[in-house]
Amino acid sequence: MRITLALLALFSFASLSLAAEPGPDGLDYGDHKSVTLQVKAWDALGEGRYEDAVKYTEKCAELYEAEARKMQASLSAKPSSDVVNEYWALNDVGTCYFIRGEALTKLKKNEQALAAFEVLRDDLYYAQAWDPKGWYWAPADAAYPKIEMLEARTKADF
Amino acid sequence: MKRKAIGVVIALLLGSCAASVPGDQDAGPGSRVQVVKQSDGTFTLLRNGEPYWVKGAGTGGGQGLGGGDLELLAASGGNSIRTWSIEQLEQLVDGKSLLDRAHELGISVTAGLWVQHVRHGFDYSDRASIARQRARLRDAVLKHKDHPALLFWGLGNEMEAFEPNVEGEVIWRELNHLAGIIKELDPHHPVVTVVAGADSEKIAGIVKHYPNMDILGVNAYGSAPLVGQNLVGMGWTGPYLLTEFGVTGTWEAPATPWGAPIEPDPSTKAAETYTAYKMDRDNNVGRSLGSYVFFWGYKQEATATWFGMFLPSGEALPRVDAMAYAWSGKWPENRAPKLRELATPVAFKRVKPGSRSYAEADCIDREGDALRFVWDIRAESSDRRTGGDAEAVPPSFPDAIEEGQGTRRIEFRAPDRPGAYRVFVTAYDGQGGAVVHNLPFFVED
Numbered sequence: 001m002r003i004t005l006a007l008l009a010l011f012s013f014a015s016l017s018l019a020a021e022p023g024p025d026g027l028d029y030g031d032h033k034s035v036t037l038q039v040k041a042w043d044a045l046g047e048g049r050y051e052d053a054v055k056y057t058e059k060c061a062e063l064y065e066a067e068a069r070k071m072q073a074s075l076s077a078k079p080s081s082d083v084v085n086e087y088w089a090l091n092d093v094g095t096c097y098f099i100r101g102e103a104l105t106k107l108k109k110n111e112q113a114l115a116a117f118e119v120l121r122d123d124l125y126y127a128q129a130w131d132p133k134g135w136y137w138a139p140a141d142a143a144y145p146k147i148e149m150l151e152a153r154t155k156a157d158f
Numbered sequence: 159m160k161r162k163a164i165g166v167v168i169a170l171l172l173g174s175c176a177a178s179v180p181g182d183q184d185a186g187p188g189s190r191v192q193v194v195k196q197s198d199g200t201f202t203l204l205r206n207g208e209p210y211w212v213k214g215a216g217t218g219g220g221q222g223l224g225g226g227d228l229e230l231l232a233a234s235g236g237n238s239i240r241t242w243s244i245e246q247l248e249q250l251v252d253g254k255s256l257l258d259r260a261h262e263l264g265i266s267v268t269a270g271l272w273v274q275h276v277r278h279g280f281d282y283s284d285r286a287s288i289a290r291q292r293a294r295l296r297d298a299v300l301k302h303k304d305h306p307a308l309l310f311w312g313l314g315n316e317m318e319a320f321e322p323n324v325e326g327e328v329i330w331r332e333l334n335h336l337a338g339i340i341k342e343l344d345p346h347h348p349v350v351t352v353v354a355g356a357d358s359e360k361i362a363g364i365v366k367h368y369p370n371m372d373i374l375g376v377n378a379y380g381s382a383p384l385v386g387q388n389l390v391g392m393g394w395t396g397p398y399l400l401t402e403f404g405v406t407g408t409w410e411a412p413a414t415p416w417g418a419p420i421e422p423d424p425s426t427k428a429a430e431t432y433t434a435y436k437m438d439r440d441n442n443v444g445r446s447l448g449s450y451v452f453f454w455g456y457k458q459e460a461t462a463t464w465f466g467m468f469l470p471s472g473e474a475l476p477r478v479d480a481m482a483y484a485w486s487g488k489w490p491e492n493r494a495p496k497l498r499e500l501a502t503p504v505a506f507k508r509v510k511p512g513s514r515s516y517a518e519a520d521c522i523d524r525e526g527d528a529l530r531f532v533w534d535i536r537a538e539s540s541d542r543r544t545g546g547d548a549e550a551v552p553p554s555f556p557d558a559i560e561e562g563q564g565t566r567r568i569e570f571r572a573p574d575r576p577g578a579y580r581v582f583v584t585a586y587d588g589q590g591g592a593v594v595h596n597l598p599f600f601v602e603d
Contacts (some may be wrong), residue, residue: 041460042412043415045412046412046413046414046415046420046506047414047415047418047506048414048505048597049506050507061323102412105426133409141381141384142380142381143382144383144384144437145380145382145383145430145433145434145437148383148433148436148437149426149429149430149433151434152432152433152436153425153429156483157496157524158424158425158428158429158432158476158480
């Protein structure tokens with residue numbers, strides 16, 4: 001727990017040095033924290049800015065995926081709600097992969113969308129996302145039917 | 159063929175270790191329906207002695223619902239419908255009740271028996287109200303129990319949901335009593351009770367307080383493909399039906415910053431619906447008894463087009479084709495048009511009152527039928543309800559469309575009144591098929 005808090009503080013400090021500079025792509029990545037990138041990706045998805053949503057998720061993966069994979073590797077089951085926030089990188093990166101899959105589906109880039117959902121299913125399956133309505137949900141569980149649907153679309157003309 | 163079927167039935171019965179009620183007593187002219195538990199713990203549904211897999215759709219008119227084409231359901235490979243109330247069964251079309259029309263088409267019916275909800279003002283501590291409800295249910299069962307189209311009794315719909323001040327136990331105990339009444343009057347049709355999604359607490363409550371339930375019905379949308387596996391984890395070992403499924407729910411979809419849920423495009427909706435059906439069927443053999451897609455008809459819920467599989471004028475939308483493909487393995491001869499893209503610069507944006515813009519649809523018809531386009535600028539729904547309760551249709555602004563109505567592209571003006579809106583396009587193929595989609599925008603000073 002102490003190590004996690006120390007890591008969180010370290011990441012927060014590291015994030016400050018990156019803060020508030022628009023990226024070379026013109027996007028505002030805010031303080032570059034994983035949660036910021038995840039929220040910005042959700043917002044972009046809801047505003048129909050699908051390319052932007054993909055970029056936010058890519059940035060989140062670029063900065064935090066290694067840590068997310070370490071957290072995943074340390075687990076043998078989905079973390080319970082009292083410790084779920086300790087797996088912040090796993091949760092944010094996992095959620096970003098879900099958003100990326102959704103945004104790429106909207107952009108009709110089905111193969112890339114499939115690849116994003118497959119990362120969740122195969123590699124980051126203990127990630128959890130907070131629903132503001134008051135509960136956690138598992139992006140990997142939600143990815144299963146998305147994968148099936150995208151595969152169905154390669155075989156049939158819907 | 160007949161010998162083979164009899165052989166299958168005998169084999170199933172020999173392999174079974176226990177038959178759930180209803181039993182096989184012979185009385186009355188109606189159908190005989192049984193859920194048979196096999197020795198390996200799986201379940202088989204028998205209707206008049208034949209194995210039966212429910213390929214169904216929720217339908218029926220009234221209560222804000224418009225029923226869809228039953229002949230098309232049968233032609234598409236569907237074999238069952240689900241209703242919510244007895245009044246729906248009794249509505250006459252061309253002098254025939256829904257039950258009679260279904261029977262003529264070889265369609266079975268899960269007959270909904272509406273059980274009152276607390277959120278609609280029903281008081282489960284009021285003995286007189288409870289007695290009246292029990293009497294109404296008794297009358298309905300006696301009236302329809304011998305109809306040959308009857309498959310199951312659908313006792314209650316989502317009664318446990320959206321009721322924060324009610325303990326589930328009160329609901330489960332009363333449902334158990336009502337199911338007992340049904341079984342006493344009609345031992346030949348199992349009782350299904352429908353819940354709004356499943357969770358461990360609900361399942362525990364049902365197992366403890368509602369032993370008379372024969373089949374668990376689960377309404378699920380985004381999670382529909384995973385209902386079967388989730389139920390195992392929650393401790394449900396009985397048979398179940400997916401009693402509503404289809405597209406991602408309005409409450410599950412991404413929303414605009416002003417809270418308008420973003421409706422999936424028609425092809426995605428069709429693919430989602432097909433996938434949910436297929437995953438439930440393929441991954442839950444012996445536990446799922448089948449499913450009812452929602453909604454074979456039209457219904458205003460967030461938008462006029464989210465859940466409905468038909469237009470109010472009767473045209474079939476792409477999800478009807480997808481279910482024909484799911485049920486029969488074949489696409490219908492006439493497909494609904496395919497919308498490849500709906501685009502407008504105002505989509506998801508905030509614009510000034512009266513500002514001018516355009517919208518265009520990239521749409522094809524697979525059979526080459528000429529397409530007719532109808533555009534509509536409509537206010538966002540301000541009458542959002544919970545639990546599928548009837549909602550008012552929001553107003554339309556036909557004068558906002560300045561040019562191009564009837565064609566693939568329109569020029570339009572944003573309404574003068576600030577607020578949330580959607581631009582809708584519907585393309586008709588003139589052969590009974592259509593496709594419809596919308597994009598949201600917001601008007602502000």
